[in-house]
Amino acid sequence: MEPLIAIVIGAIYASAIYMMLRRSIVKLVIGLILISNAANLLIFTTAGLTRGSPPLIPMDGSALPEVVADPLPQALVLTAIVIAFGVLSFSVVLIRRATEIMQVDDMDQMKENAK
Amino acid sequence: MLIAVLAGFVLAMFAPVLTRWLGHRVGWVMALYPAAVMIWLAGQVPQVMQGGGLYFEQAWAPSLGLSLSFWLDGLSLMFGLLISGIGTLILLYASGYMKGDPRVGRFYAIMLCFMSSMLGVVMADGLMSLFVFWELTSITSYLLIGFDHEDEKARKSALQGLLVTFSGGLALMSGLIMLNLVTGSWSLREIIGGEVSLRDNALYLPILLCLLGGAFTKSAQFPFHFWLPNAMAAPTPVSAFLHSATMVKAGIYLMARISPEFSGTSAWTLILCVFGAVTMLTGAFLALRFSGIKKVLAYSTIMALGTLTMLLGIGSEAALIAFVAFLFAHSLYKGALFMVAGSLDHETGTKDIDAMGGLFRKMPVTALSALVAALSLGGIIPLFGFVAKELLFEAVLATSQLTTFLLAMTLVSSILVVAAAGIVALRPFFGALKETPKTPHEAPVTMLAGPFILAGLSLILGFLPPLVGQPILAPAARAVMGGELTMSLYLWHGINTALIMSMVSLLLGLVICWQWRRVRGLIARLNPLLDRGPESGYWRLMDGLVRFSEWQTRVLQNGHMRNYLLMTLTVFVGLTGYALLVRHSLSLNLALDMRIHEIVVAAVTAASAVAACLMRSRLAAVAASGVMGFGIALLFLLFSAPDLAITQLLIETLTVILLILVLFRMPRFADLSTAGERIRDAIVALLTGALMSLLVLTMYDVNLFPSISEYMVDNSVDLAHGHNIVNVILVDFRALDTLGEIFVLALAATGVFAMLKLQTREKKAR
Numbered sequence: 001m002e003p004l005i006a007i008v009i010g011a012i013y014a015s016a017i018y019m020m021l022r023r024s025i026v027k028l029v030i031g032l033i034l035i036s037n038a039a040n041l042l043i044f045t046t047a048g049l050t051r052g053s054p055p056l057i058p059m060d061g062s063a064l065p066e067v068v069a070d071p072l073p074q075a076l077v078l079t080a081i082v083i084a085f086g087v088l089s090f091s092v093v094l095i096r097r098a099t100e101i102m103q104v105d106d107m108d109q110m111k112e113n114a115k
Numbered sequence: 116m117l118i119a120v121l122a123g124f125v126l127a128m129f130a131p132v133l134t135r136w137l138g139h140r141v142g143w144v145m146a147l148y149p150a151a152v153m154i155w156l157a158g159q160v161p162q163v164m165q166g167g168g169l170y171f172e173q174a175w176a177p178s179l180g181l182s183l184s185f186w187l188d189g190l191s192l193m194f195g196l197l198i199s200g201i202g203t204l205i206l207l208y209a210s211g212y213m214k215g216d217p218r219v220g221r222f223y224a225i226m227l228c229f230m231s232s233m234l235g236v237v238m239a240d241g242l243m244s245l246f247v248f249w250e251l252t253s254i255t256s257y258l259l260i261g262f263d264h265e266d267e268k269a270r271k272s273a274l275q276g277l278l279v280t281f282s283g284g285l286a287l288m289s290g291l292i293m294l295n296l297v298t299g300s301w302s303l304r305e306i307i308g309g310e311v312s313l314r315d316n317a318l319y320l321p322i323l324l325c326l327l328g329g330a331f332t333k334s335a336q337f338p339f340h341f342w343l344p345n346a347m348a349a350p351t352p353v354s355a356f357l358h359s360a361t362m363v364k365a366g367i368y369l370m371a372r373i374s375p376e377f378s379g380t381s382a383w384t385l386i387l388c389v390f391g392a393v394t395m396l397t398g399a400f401l402a403l404r405f406s407g408i409k410k411v412l413a414y415s416t417i418m419a420l421g422t423l424t425m426l427l428g429i430g431s432e433a434a435l436i437a438f439v440a441f442l443f444a445h446s447l448y449k450g451a452l453f454m455v456a457g458s459l460d461h462e463t464g465t466k467d468i469d470a471m472g473g474l475f476r477k478m479p480v481t482a483l484s485a486l487v488a489a490l491s492l493g494g495i496i497p498l499f500g501f502v503a504k505e506l507l508f509e510a511v512l513a514t515s516q517l518t519t520f521l522l523a524m525t526l527v528s529s530i531l532v533v534a535a536a537g538i539v540a541l542r543p544f545f546g547a548l549k550e551t552p553k554t555p556h557e558a559p560v561t562m563l564a565g566p567f568i569l570a571g572l573s574l575i576l577g578f579l580p581p582l583v584g585q586p587i588l589a590p591a592a593r594a595v596m597g598g599e600l601t602m603s604l605y606l607w608h609g610i611n612t613a614l615i616m617s618m619v620s621l622l623l624g625l626v627i628c629w630q631w632r633r634v635r636g637l638i639a640r641l642n643p644l645l646d647r648g649p650e651s652g653y654w655r656l657m658d659g660l661v662r663f664s665e666w667q668t669r670v671l672q673n674g675h676m677r678n679y680l681l682m683t684l685t686v687f688v689g690l691t692g693y694a695l696l697v698r699h700s701l702s703l704n705l706a707l708d709m710r711i712h713e714i715v716v717a718a719v720t721a722a723s724a725v726a727a728c729l730m731r732s733r734l735a736a737v738a739a740s741g742v743m744g745f746g747i748a749l750l751f752l753l754f755s756a757p758d759l760a761i762t763q764l765l766i767e768t769l770t771v772i773l774l775i776l777v778l779f780r781m782p783r784f785a786d787l788s789t790a791g792e793r794i795r796d797a798i799v800a801l802l803t804g805a806l807m808s809l810l811v812l813t814m815y816d817v818n819l820f821p822s823i824s825e826y827m828v829d830n831s832v833d834l835a836h837g838h839n840i841v842n843v844i845l846v847d848f849r850a851l852d853t854l855g856e857i858f859v860l861a862l863a864a865t866g867v868f869a870m871l872k873l874q875t876r877e878k879k880a881r
Contacts, residue, residue, distance in 0.1 A: 001708060001709055001713060001754075002811075002812070002815055003812060004709060004713075004714065004717050005717060005750070005811070006808045006809075006811035006812045007717075007721065007808055008717050008720050008721045008750075009807055009808060009811055010804040010805055010806075010807045010808030010809075010811075011721040011724055011725060011804060012720075012721065012724040012743065012804075013800075013803060013804040013807045014725075014800045014801050014803060014804025014805075015724040015725050015727060015728045015800070015804075016724075016800075017680075017684065017796075017799065017800040017803050017804070018728050018796055018797055018800035019727070019728045020677070020680060021677045021680060021681065021796040021799070021800065022677075022787070022788065022796075023677070023787040023788055024782075024784060024785055024787055026733065026778060026781050026782065026784060027728075027736075027784065029774070029778070030727055030728065030736050030737070030740055031728075033740050033744075033770060033774075034724055034727060034728075034740060034743070037724075037743060037744060037747055038724075038807075040747070040763075041747055041750070042807070042811060044751065044754075044756065044759070045811060046814060047822065047824075048815065049754045050754060050755045051753070051754060051755065052755060053755050054755040054756065054757050055755070055828065055839075055840040055841055056838060056839055056840070057831060057832055057838040057839075057840065058838075059838060064828070068755075068828065069754065069755035069756060070822055070824050071824055071827060071828065071840040071841045071844055072822070072823065072824040072827065072844065074756045074758065074759055074841045075841050075844035075845050075849065077756075077759055078758060078759055078762055078841065078845065079845070079852060079853065079856050081759070081762050081763055081766050082762065082766065082856060082860065083856055083859050083860070084766075085766045085769065085770060086859055086860045086862075086863035086864070087859075087863065088770060088773075089773055089863060089864075089867055090863040090866045090867055092773060092774065092777050092778075093777065093866070093867045093870045093871065094866075094870065095781070096777050096780065096781055097870050097873075097874065099781050099782060100874070104782075105781070105782035105785060105787075106785075106787050107675070107676065107677070108675065108787075111674055111675065
């Protein structure tokens with residue numbers, strides 16, 4: 001399954017970078033969402049993929065199954081998802097404010113106008 | 116020994132404080148340091164005469180085999196005595212010269228640092244210690260040249276000196292490292308006395324060239340000579356000390372130091388003789404071109420440095436004896452003359468020789484010192500300079516290679532130097548008294564002592580050369596030779612070719628001095644040619660550097676984010692991709708145990724990501740990115756991460772709502788880029804994506820460290836009483852990370868809130 005996920009990660013990265021290279025600032029926002037998701041998926045797969053064996057310890061005290069998903073990348077990704085949302089909401093509001101003041105969507109024109 | 120070298124740095128720290136208490140008289144206290152060093156060194160003379168020496172070692176970085184080690188032999192001793200002796204007089208002199216200057220404290224601090232560094236250079240045994248002290252002299256020299264930092268010319272000159280000597284310093288460092296590679300030792304003493312013969316080594320020439328690069332730039336050899344006259348922007352005590360008696364001789368010292376191991380090959384002889392001779396003539400010739408007294412002296416210093424290099428290049432026993440004698444004589448008279456120049460400047464307010472005249476009556480002691488020192492400079496009997504000059508002529512006459520060339524160069528240079536000596540010593544003091552910006556009167560005692568003592572030494576040693584010959588000069592010459600030699604110095608050599616050459620140069624030199632103004636007029640006609648010398652090359656290089664940096668800033672730092680991104684990604688793809696393909700054997704382990712529902716979810720996720728950037732409407736793009744987010748949530752769920760799936764679902768929902776709320780108040784999507792730009796961006800994006808895929812695939816092959824999560828799995832219940840290991844990690848094992856995350860979120864929320872508040876307030880204001 002890992003090769004397929006690797007291709008999915010590559011596809012999301014490619015889309016994200018393409019959007020981030022646009023001049024339109026609204027497209028940059030979409031690029032941001034995509035790239036943070038790509039990074040999350042990347043970290044998640046680093047420890048390998050495990051089917052149907054979440055890192056939960058049974059309450060009845062019985063032993064864990066032989067193979068269990070690595071909990072550490074999951075914890076890291078959980079943090080990352082939340083922080084990505086924080087960054088995204090801040091940048092969305094910032095960009096909204098910028099377009100409102102500059103009255104343009106084009107980053108090149110913003111730079112020109114700022115001069 | 117360590118104390119002798121490092122005490123100056125310590126004392127320098129206190130110099131500003133002491134200055135506040137003592138005023139300009141602080142010079143007397145400061146001079147105690149070099150005086151003490153000189154006395155200590157003088158105490159070592161008997162031991163060094165016997166062929167012994169001192170050695171000191173202190174471990175520095177033992178793992179690298181580096182140690183801070185010092186070594187005192189004949190050569191170091193001679194240099195050390197000159198540095199500390201002249202240093203004492205200069206510091207006393209400076210207390211008079213700098214009187215009333217508010218920057219006295221800073222001046223002494225840098226001066227002492229320099230003195231210590233210079234002692235470090237000549238006594239260092241470790242190659243790296245040598246390099247460190249070498250660069251320290253460059254830095255302190257930079258600070259001293261630019262002492263008048265409000266003067267643009269001084270700043271430029273300081274920078275020029277620094278850049279030239281530092282570029283040489285880099286060459287020196289590579290030379291020293293190669294030397295270590297070849298010999299396997301960091302110690303100069305071991306290398307010079309060592310078994311490994313460098314002359315037959317394949318790296319001999321590269322090492323020699325690198326070391327000479329350092330020495331030539333430091334000692335202002337042609338074509339790097341131009342920084343030295345410009346360095347005269349420094350206060351005169353500095354010029355007298357650094358740029359005539361000591362620092363510029365560091366390069367000479369280095370050449371003399373490596374001479375036993377390197378000399379005798381045709382490369383050594385050819386390079387040193389030719390560059391030395393050319394420098395000698397250039398210096399002597401250009402000395403007549405200027406009327407500023409310090410410039411004349413600076414160029415005559417260049418001439419002396421060239422002579423010393425040439426003598427090392429000849430390398431015969433006679434040449435090395437001449438080398439040490441000439442070096443000693445030069446330090447004495449040049450120090451004296453520079454101090455005289457400073458006194459003249461100080462008392463008359465001008466540096467221009469043309470503006471001075473008839474000062475003998477006003478400043479008799481200064482004039483006398485100047486006369487004696489200048490006689491020594493001109494090499495006139497009975498001064499010590501004469502002894503040195505006779506030895507020089509004899510050494511050149513006895514050469515076997517390049518004899519005619521060297522002889523002609525030496526003769527012409529000595530004629531010109533006699534003229535320069537005459538200009539400096541006769542013109543300001545004799546003839547009609549001229550109006551000067553300040554009313555001239557005799558300099559204070561502190562400023563008389565230095566030149567008087569040094570000039571006096573030139574005179575005494577002229578009559579009694581053995582006074583320094585056996586105890587100081589002979590051990591030094593032996594150290595340069597790397598073997599035994601017999602040395603007998605005496606004033607009168609009888610009437611021989613050397614004496615006749617001296618006489619000829621004296622006569623012709625005086626004629627030139629008498630007709631100086633006309634000669635200068637003639638030289639001025641050559642100005643267009645002279646202005647195209649190596650210095651203009653330096654300025655062109657500097658201009659080019661500035662233009663280049665302007666150009667590359669314009670290209671690289673142009674303020675367009677996507678250009679930065681493009682460049683970063685291109686470099687990333689290029690370098691990482693290269694390393695991945697070349698260094699790492701790409702073995703794709705395609706474990707194809709897929710299940711149909713997983714393939715569908717993965718395909719939908721990838722497709723919606725691609726769709727998000729192809730959609731032409733904002734709503735569709737946001738919807739597509741939402742689909743991708745839910746797809747990822749499903750993947751999390753399928754692969755044993757229920758917590759992630761829940762979080763992802765929540766956040767994705769929030770994101771879509773936020774975007775729909777905010778984005779629809781923003782402009783519609785527009786196609787701003789050209790088709791070409793879009794294709795270029797698409798290529799970069801695809802390459803990066805492909806590389807990321809490859810990296811992920813490679814990652815499964817490489818397992819550098821075992822997972823650390825075993826500990827957490829094992830201890831989750833015991834230590835944290837939690838059954839959901841992911842939660843335990845977040846709130847317990849890595850609780851501080853989570854706290855940081857909360858801070859980030861709070862910060863983002865505050866920012867969002869503040870910006871929204873700002874908007875509503877503005878609307879109200881409207």
